[in-house]
Amino acid sequence: MSAGLGEAPDLAELQVRRLGPVGRFLARRPAVGDAALIACFAAWALFTGVGADSMYALHVHLGDDTVLRIQTASLVLTAAGCALLVARRRRPVVVAAGMAVLGLGALALTGAPSGFDLGLALALHAVAVSRRPLVTWAVFVPAVGAMLVAARILPLPLQVGAVMSGLSPDSSTGPDPLLGGWQPIALPVLVLALLAVAVGTGVRSRRLHLARIVEAAEAVAREAEQRTRLAEAAERARIAREMHDVVAHSISVMVALGGGASMALDWAPDRARLALDELVGTGRTALADMRRVLGVLHDDPPADTADPADPAAAEPSVAPLPGIRDLAALLDRFRLAGLPVRATGIADPRLARVDATLQLAVHRIVQEALTNALRHAPGTAAVEVAIRLLPGRMEVVVADQGPGVPVERTPGSGRGVLGMRERAAAFGGTVDAGPHGRGWRVRAELPWDDEEDDA
Known part of the structure; x- marks a missing residue:
């Protein structure tokens, strides 16, 4: 002593x-x-x-x-x-x-x-x-x-x-x-x-x-x-997950739009112009999303220092989080990129009562699953997106029918699937991703209670 x-x-x-x-x-x-x-x-x-x-x-x-x-x-x-x-x-x-x-x-x-x-x-x-x-x-x-x-x-x-x-x-x-x-x-x-x-x-x-x-x-x-280190690690993982979702999705769509515009430039200039306009819009959206994600790391710049030549710079750094209501626009972007997407259940009026954070998780899961289909199943015959509201739970399914053209199999980083599972786990849900027939299917189950139905 x-x-x-x-x-x-x-x-x-x-x-x-x-x-x-x-x-x-x-x-x-x-x-x-x-x-x-x-x-x-x-x-x-x-x-x-x-x-x-x-x-x-x-x-x-x-x-x-x-x-x-x-x-x-x-x-x-x-x-x-x-x-x-x-x-x-x-x-x-x-x-x-x-x-x-x-x-x-x-x-x-x-x-x-x-x-x-x-x-x-x-x-x-x-x-x-x-x-x-x-x-x-x-x-x-x-x-x-x-x-x-x-x-x-x-x-x-x-x-x-x-x-x-x-x-x-x-x-x-x-x-x-x-x-x-x-x-x-x-x-x-x-x-x-x-x-x-x-x-x-x-x-x-x-x-x-x-x-x-x-x-x-x-x-x-x-x-x-x-606790501080765990919180910092969780925050880094959250930012990395958000950045992956934004960057991977946007770049995949932009590459597909750019390739389609290049191919249609001679025989369908109007469609090429439309694809290029969508490419620019996707880039601006990605830039705004990135600024929102990184907004936690720095203060917002003063309004008088924003670049007037950059339309994305004029957008507020804190924008409404994407949710189920934005799925229609998301699917349209993938369709313009050449992905034949069919959706069911996304217009259910009960989805408007879903919590905003849960809506963000659903949006990101669908976005990541479609991005993977765009990258790994080019030329697929169809991609099905379905949202079903069941007693006490919500089921989200994204399934493709496999690539329609020969593709070289390249292993992914696995970060996208891990991010989907982490998002679902945050709400007590699960995500299964794996082969389904000739294609690939992502199926997420998330807990959800409709208060009006309970009443």
Whole structure:
């Protein structure tokens, strides 16, 4: 949970923690806080150990040489404690065990923890912050227990000093210069350790709570980003589908009209002129459709910047969507392009009550099916377009009788059939496309309820 020495917490965690200027500084630079804690420990250890009044008492009773050896050993223990605290974040359990051992040494030398009560508390705090409570108490009990037992059973400092001076422990006389008894020594160790564990456990609980908040926020952000990407992909697919419908249909019709006009130019100039006029009209319609489709990608140009020489440019960029009412004009364009289209059911008055979006889907499905017939079944004897309104559903069928002239089979991209199926699926419908007799048939079923019939 906690970062290593000198390792700053994640920015997301800092954003949800309410910290003041000093707290933010230390959170981003934990090495500074660790250095301050080590300095405090060293100062406290030197003050309560080497520089304590007990050293003066030992000096009076045992002499300079013995006290110097005790002070040197205390300095070594303090330096070792400082070195251990450097690894407090990375190896808290090891540091706690080491602090307990050094504290036992300090008790044996001076009869007091000599600052290692604070060192052990700092180590236990790190354990409580970074480990589960079970681990924390598994470290707490032996470490603190050893210090308490040592304070109770270890010989008093004058006895230790006598041994270091080569004397019998019983040869030292006079009252012990320390507080006397083991309770005043053990109590600070126990209180500091319990306080450190309590604070560390609270910090751990808060960090776990903040981590859950950050994780939930990140999950929401990921979900929102995924929804945005899906929406963008759906929009790209919709635009690609619309562009395919417009471009494929228009180009196929324009190619057929251009070819027919070229063939009829010599023997039927009037029909050729009619085909060319229709070709121009189809191009203008395609341009207007493309502008409408792409209108979602850019703002409409100002009216005064439109090209007056381009009739399509004068049309509004947002025009009524094509629907079933426009099927007659659509079929006329295909007839002029040479496709013998016969239609049934497109004039049913009930179709006027069909929803506009469903009408657009029907129009595009018929348009795509006729475009495929124009491309892949040239010279076909007939193309049947039928719309039937059945109970609860609408059936749209476009079927040709196969090419009337030899044609080279070229595989299509499949985008047109896929687009028809996607349009139908958006309404809960289906599209079947495949061979039918000598030709090809597209059959779409779309859900539809006539409200007046229901009434």
